Amino acid sequence: MKNFKFILVLIFGFLSSSCNLDEEPIFLDATLYNNPQSATAALDGIYEKLTTYDSMERRYWVNNAFSGLFVSHRQGNSINNPHNSSIMALKPIQDQDSESFWRGLYRAIAQTNAAIENIIIVENPTTNNELLFSDIVGQAYFLRAWAYFDLTRLFKDIPLWTELPDQNNLNKAKSTTKEIYAHVISDAKMAASLINGSRGIGYPKQYAANMLLAKLYMTLATNPDLREGSLTAMDYWQMAYDEAIKVYGQYSLVTDYSSIFTDSNENNSESIFELQISQAASNSQMGRNFTPNGYKVAQNFGLLRVHADVFEVHRDTYPNDPRIDATYLYDYTNANNGNRLRTYPAITTRRNLRASHPYFFKFAEKDKMHSNQYNSQNIVVYRYADVLLMLAEISNELQNSQQLGYVTEVLNRVGMTPQVGFLGSQEEFRDAIMKEYRFELIGEGEDAHNNRRRGFDYFLNNTILTHNNNTNPGFKPLVDILLSTDPIGTMTLPIPQSEINTNELIN
Incomplete structure (x- = not known):
């Protein structure tokens, strides 16, 4: 694997040195x-x-x-x-x-x-x-x-x-989201038909395109304004299933959940789309930006914390879940001076912002003696556990009796059994699986979409108000963000000003 990364470093260097601002990009x-x-x-x-x-x-x-x-x-x-x-x-x-x-x-x-x-x-x-x-x-x-x-x-x-x-x-003028989705479907179908694995390890196979299509069809199933023609929600759920099932069995879950977020288990059996990172190429400061403050000897910022109440829901649902220690950090030794550093829940008083929320740990550099601002940990964009959760959600909507089996596969890996919500009604299963995406995948790039995919009302009731009204550990104005309930601003980022300033067809 490291040889593969070294080859990429050479290629990147070639591409970078072969052009400059006075020349046409290579x-x-x-x-x-x-x-x-x-x-x-x-x-x-x-x-x-x-x-x-x-x-x-x-x-x-x-x-x-x-x-x-x-x-x-x-x-x-x-x-x-x-x-x-x-x-x-x-x-x-x-x-x-x-x-x-x-x-x-x-x-x-x-x-x-x-x-x-x-x-x-x-x-x-x-x-x-x-x-x-x-x-x-x-x-x-x-x-x-x-x-x-x-x-x-x-x-x-x-x-x-x-x-x-x-x-x-x-x-270029703006295309509508519906038009963009139609183009993404076309591109993903082309990708699935053309990718044949010739590039080998470190590159996605055609199943990554199938997974993308399944994600998109799931979005269309819950957003009627984006659908084509007379296709119904159930049509799109079935289309999502047809794509996701192509991925099923092509990969397998690794035994140790925490190993997914290290540089010692890269391009493993669970990885579907993984970005190859090399410290020698100086192309990633993920470890610097997202390693908790003082966890390693080199400079680190710990820019992301998980809301305390989000952590509490995970811990209350699966108290002994090994995913907790792989995802959050709240009690550790400062690598520079040996002092003990703690945040909530190791500190329960939540007296200030720094002490009130656990750090997000997945992207952290795990080597405490690491002394470079760049690091070599690959970034897994798509992985197999996500496909299993998608199949569970899709199967619940289709009521094909397969939903519990897929989620059980994910939970068996960490020694957990399905929570009670998975054993209830279709609606209870739906709410449970949307939480399960967080427990398994929080911070890996899909949360913003998963939280909104079922529309503003679902986002409002299951993320925004759940946070704003939480009583355990309790909302505190000085340390907890009050999330907006505006149905417009909460759903969309503004087009960047630089695009507006330079694109004559956007105003």
């Missing part, structure tokens, strides 16, 4: 896509764009901040600091993180467009080169679909670039 050179070696480098250039600070660190910050589940002491140890009073309170404003994240993903999209436009593929590939070109184009389609799916879920109506800009085509 990915716009059509000759780059003529042979297997340079076409492969072009694909890895797309992945490199997805591991930049803007595309990765900013993406996880924005998605988590807008989920209604997190708080931060970034830019001030106060519940009224700029982030807690805006995006984390579900009152988003124009901000640098969202703008940079937007720019980062659109840069990656530009490179997918170049690969799709320039690489020639054949209908029935047979030779090694034909299979390789097909796989590369398929991955470009998948990554474009994934990027647009992520963007439109947050910003709604956005510009849809599927071609390269030129002097006569520098601006």
Whole structure:
């Protein structure tokens, strides 16, 4: 695996050093896509764009901040600091993180467009080169679909670039979310048909595209305004099942849940889509930004905390769940001076912001002696446990009697048995599975969407008011964010000001 990362470092260096501000970006050179070696480098250039600070660190910050589940002491140890009073309170404003994240993903999209436009593929590939070109184009389609799916879920109506800009085509009007979803479906289907595994370990297979399609169909099942023609909610639930079941059995859960979030168990049997990170490439500061303060010897900020009441729901539901220690940190030794550092629930008084919420631990650098601001822990974007929970939710909607089996697979891994909600009515199962996404996947990039996927009323009653009205550990104005109940602002991020200023077709 480390050899694979070293190869990527060399490729990234080649791509970075081969162009400058006075030259046309190298990915716009059509000759780059003529042979297997340079076409492969072009694909890895797309992945490199997805591991930049803007595309990765900013993406996880924005998605988590807008989920209604997190708080931060970034830019001030106060519940009224700029982030807690805006995006984390579900009152988003124009901000640098969202703008940079937007720019980062659109840069990656530009490179997918170049690969799709320039690489020639054949209908029935047979030779090694034909299979390789097909796989590369398929991955470009998948990554474009994934990027647009992520963007439109947050910003709604956005510009849809599927071609390269030129002097006569520098601006793009917004397409509707419905139009974006239709394009994502088309791209994901192309990806599923073209990806054949030729790139090997570290690259997603066609099942990643099936998983994306299932997620999108689940969204359409619960959002009638986005559906096509006469298709019903049940049609989309069935379509979601048909895609998700293609992924079932192609992967397996790893035994140790906590190992998923380390650099010693990368590209494992559970990983479906994983971004390859190398400290030598200096392309990830996730460990610096999301490692709890003082946990390792190098600089670290611990930017994300999980709301105390969100932690309480998890602990009350599964008191002995090993996922708790893998997800939250609240009692540890300072690696620099040996002092004991504690937050809630190790400290129950909740006297200030720093002491009132557990740290989010999944993205932390686990080596306490790590002394670099960059780190090598891969980022798992899609994994198999999510597919199992999706199949459980879908099966509950279809009432096909399979739902309990899928969720049991996920819980068996951590030695837990299904909570009582899974044994009740269809509605009780629905509420239980939406909580289970949090217990298993919190902070991994899907919370903002999962919380909103069933519409504003569900988001209001199951996230916003649950937090604002919580009595255990109890809402405290000085340390808990009061989440907005505005049905408009809570659901959508504003288009970045830089896009408005430079795109003549957006106002």
